[in-house]
Amino acid sequence: MEKAKIPDIVVERLPVYLQALNHLLREGRGVVSSAELGRMVDVSAAQIRKDLSYFGGFGKQGSGYHVISLIENLRVILHLNQIWPVVIVGVGNLGQALLRYQGFARRGFEIVLACDNNPDLIGSTQSGMQINDVRNLADDLKRLNIQIAVLTVPAGCAQQVTDQLVSGGIRAILNYAPLVLKVPESVHVINIDPVVKLQTLTFYLEAED
Amino acid sequence: MEKAKIPDIVVERLPVYLQALNHLLREGRGVVSSAELGRMVDVSAAQIRKDLSYFGGFGKQGSGYHVISLIENLRVILHLNQIWPVVIVGVGNLGQALLRYQGFARRGFEIVLACDNNPDLIGSTQSGMQINDVRNLADDLKRLNIQIAVLTVPAGCAQQVTDQLVSGGIRAILNYAPLVLKVPESVHVINIDPVVKLQTLTFYLEAED
DNA sequence: TAGTAATTGTGGACATTTTCACAATGCTGG
DNA sequence: CCAGCATTGTGAAAATGTCCACAATTACTA
Numbered sequence: 492m493e494k495a496k497i498p499d500i501v502v503e504r505l506p507v508y509l510q511a512l513n514h515l516l517r518e519g520r521g522v523v524s525s526a527e528l529g530r531m532v533d534v535s536a537a538q539i540r541k542d543l544s545y546f547g548g549f550g551k552q553g554s555g556y557h558v559i560s561l562i563e564n565l566r567v568i569l570h571l572n573q574i575w576p577v578v579i580v581g582v583g584n585l586g587q588a589l590l591r592y593q594g595f596a597r598r599g600f601e602i603v604l605a606c607d608n609n610p611d612l613i614g615s616t617q618s619g620m621q622i623n624d625v626r627n628l629a630d631d632l633k634r635l636n637i638q639i640a641v642l643t644v645p646a647g648c649a650q651q652v653t654d655q656l657v658s659g660g661i662r663a664i665l666n667y668a669p670l671v672l673k674v675p676e677s678v679h680v681i682n683i684d685p686v687v688k689l690q691t692l693t694f695y696l697e698a699e700d
Numbered sequence: 701m702e703k704a705k706i707p708d709i710v711v712e713r714l715p716v717y718l719q720a721l722n723h724l725l726r727e728g729r730g731v732v733s734s735a736e737l738g739r740m741v742d743v744s745a746a747q748i749r750k751d752l753s754y755f756g757g758f759g760k761q762g763s764g765y766h767v768i769s770l771i772e773n774l775r776v777i778l779h780l781n782q783i784w785p786v787v788i789v790g791v792g793n794l795g796q797a798l799l800r801y802q803g804f805a806r807r808g809f810e811i812v813l814a815c816d817n818n819p820d821l822i823g824s825t826q827s828g829m830q831i832n833d834v835r836n837l838a839d840d841l842k843r844l845n846i847q848i849a850v851l852t853v854p855a856g857c858a859q860q861v862t863d864q865l866v867s868g869g870i871r872a873i874l875n876y877a878p879l880v881l882k883v884p885e886s887v888h889v890i891n892i893d894p895v896v897k898l899q900t901l902t903f904y905l906e907a908e909d
Numbered sequence: 910t911a912g913t914a915a916t917t918g919t920g921g922a923c924a925t926t927t928t929c930a931c932a933a934t935g936c937t938g939g
Numbered sequence: 940c941c942a943g944c945a946t947t948g949t950g951a952a953a954a955t956g957t958c959c960a961c962a963a964t965t966a967c968t969a
Binding site: 505532569575591594595599638679691 | 716878896897901904907
């Protein structure tokens with residue numbers, strides 16, 4: 492496959508470019524240069540041109556990139572020209588907050604399944620979503636054709652739940668739990684435990700006591 | 701300063717190592733090799749040894765790393781041998797979920813201030829926390845000596861709120877809003893907008909329609 | 910005590926990522 | 940239509956990051 496050779500680090504920047512381009516679009520800007528886009532997202536202009544050139548020449552010499560057309564191209568590259576069904580696994584504080592969050596639907600994701608292992612929650616409705624039993628997870632994934640999971644369960648059961656996700660055919664996991672998940676290499680994981688991120692930040696601060 | 705030359709990417713791995721080490725500690729393990737730790741966190745053994753060697757030789761040839769002592773060293777390196785006061789700015793869905801989340805206190809962070817611009821929320825108590833007016837933010841930060849902010853406001857007001865955080869002397873921001881914040885270079889920012897992360901993951905999936 | 914096995918810390922090779930710098934191209938205004 | 944300016948796409952250089960391989964050291968066993 493051609494995309495095997497696109498560095499992960501490039502892929503991670505593309506959604507950020509897309510975000511900035513959408514902002515430009517809302518402001519009615521028709522065209523943008525790599526230099527200006529770079530200032531918006533804090534990336535060098537050369538970096539942006541090089542990143543985009545992995546996928547083709549989207550710009551025009553002399554003027555820059557046509558905003559709408561670059562957005563459209565990035566959406567195709569990132570497979571965002573469809574709505575992706577998503578499962579939220581774990582309907583605790585964070586899971587419920589994500590269920591209520593409107594930003595997913597606005598940017599290409601629809602939460603179509605929520606599940607938990609808490610008997611008090613199963614069968615109840617949270618934010619308009621019925622909570623399913625996590626034991627039916629693998630079946631539900633297949634039935635609803637879900638490839639993406641958001642994992643918001645406690646660390647203690649995260650690996651076990653992940654194994655169920657994998658056996659249900661999941662392909663991508665956004666992991667809020669504070670541990671590194673074991674998955675086959677065909678499954679992509681991004682870790683986003685907020686405490687790990689905060690613990691990175693404190694390195695740069697001066698201790699106080 | 702000596703730490704100016706430690707690559708960011710190394711710093712980002714340290715909390716992950718710490719996480720795994722704490723897991724080992726709970727299991728009663730006294731010693732671990734770079735090879736085993738590497739398997740746990742999906743990093744090569746050589747990488748771990750090289751990362752740790754930036755800060756000194758913590759291991760012992762023949763046996764590996766003493767778990768407790770390496771934890772203690774990492775906590776000093778990351779400045780985690782103190783409780784850091786944190787402000788949550790924006791008490792919407794996500795902000796409220798983070799207010800209720802018990803994981804911060806357990807790993808070195810205490811939410812000491814929450815604020816919002818919604819008059820209905822200001823003065824109310826959410827999860828045991830009184831919500832302050834965001835207009836007092838800069839003063840409150842100084843009064844409470846807060847260096848770290850968690851930003852959970854809508855994109856539309858994120859930059860404006862960030863400017864207030866900066867004027868209040870903030871040094872680190874965990875940004876959930878979907879935009880790249882403009883801050884002085886003395887302020888560290890980590891972006892964790894979940895949609896951007898999901899949009900990275902879809903690159904690796906096959907489109908369905 | 911000595912021989913064997915395990916494991917670190919590290920110099921240097923290798924790989925990846927970023928930046929530079931410039932030819933090619935397209936825009937603009939007169 | 941042309942001169943001058945702006946901007947891309949890209950090969951090559953530079954910078955950064957990862958991995959290899961091994962000497963040095965420690966642990967273990969008998």
